[in-house]
Amino acid sequence: MRSILGIILFVSLVLSAIYTAVRLIFAPSASEAGEFDMQRSDYTLMLLQCILGIVVMLLPSLIERKWAVPIPSFIYILYYVFLYCAVFLGEVFNFYYRFAHWDTVLHAFSGAMLGALGFILVSLLNDAEKIHVQLSPFFVALFAFCFALAMGAVWEIYEYICDTLMQLNMQKYMSEAGEVFVGQAALQDTMADIICDALAALGVAVFGYLSLRRQQNVRKQPEAPQDGEMPAQA
Known part of the structure; x- marks a missing residue:
């Protein structure tokens, strides 16, 4: 299942990146485009997301091989599904604009996925022989929460940098028609994403x-005496 999803993604x-690169060459600029035409900036964002998607989909396997970090198959599956929905469906097929809450659902999905990954990372540290610190359940949960939230913040920083340097609209600070939002309306997408995360x-x-x-609690419970054995005296 994991391998099949990886190949599909x-x-x-790759096909989307090739298609987008060709369309980018012939796409009109902002001044030449009609009201509903996709502009060069739209194809630039799409191409950037496709290339980034290809790169980041390879990261888990590289980390697993380089640092011998075992990543469960279900995390791979969730990760591939997220990338497919975020990049291929979201950017290439424009689901972000076709479905009002597509971005919200994906941020909730990624927040849950990264939280689960945070638990896995701490479990690896707790099981490591070289590390003699055992974190309590509360601090494990706190780390998982903070890890997921930090990764969400890093993504928002990435979106802001791309919007600033390349004049894109990843943070949805303007409408699809190019109308720039003002005040809280301009912050709504970013804050909604962070809150969902x-x-x-x-x-x-x-x-x-x-x-x-x-x-x-299960580990702390005393083992039941086997047949023929006397229970331990206090």
């Missing part, structure tokens, strides 16, 4: 905390 992004990560953190506490 890779082929989709936080809520999804919080949900995963609470669920993970309760699961770890339950596992901890």
Whole structure:
């Protein structure tokens, strides 16, 4: 399943990058484009996202090989599904504008996924023989929440840099028709994204905390004596 999804994602992004590069050559500039025509800036953003998608989809396997960090298959599957929905469907097929809450759903999805990844990273540290610190369930959950929220903030910084340097609209500070928003309206997309990241990560953190506490309580329970054995005296 993981390999099949990886192949589908890779082929989709490569073909999309080629298509976008060709369209970029013949796309009209902002002054030449009609009201509903896609401009060069639109294809530039699409091409940038496709190339970035190809690069970041390879990161987990590189990390796994270089640092011997075992990443569960379900994280790979969630990661590939997220990239497919965010880049291929979101940018290439313009789902961000076709569906009002597409971006919100993806940020909630990524917040939950990164929260789960945060739990996995701490579990690896707790199981490492060279590290003699065992984090409590509360601090494991806190790290997972902060990790997911930090990654969401890094993504918003990336969007801001791209918008500033390349005159794009990744942070949706203007409408599809080019109308620039003012005041809170200009911040709405960014803050909504961060809040969605936080809520999804919080949900995963609470669920993970309760699961770890339950596992901890099970370990503390004394083992039942086997047949023929006397229970231990206090």
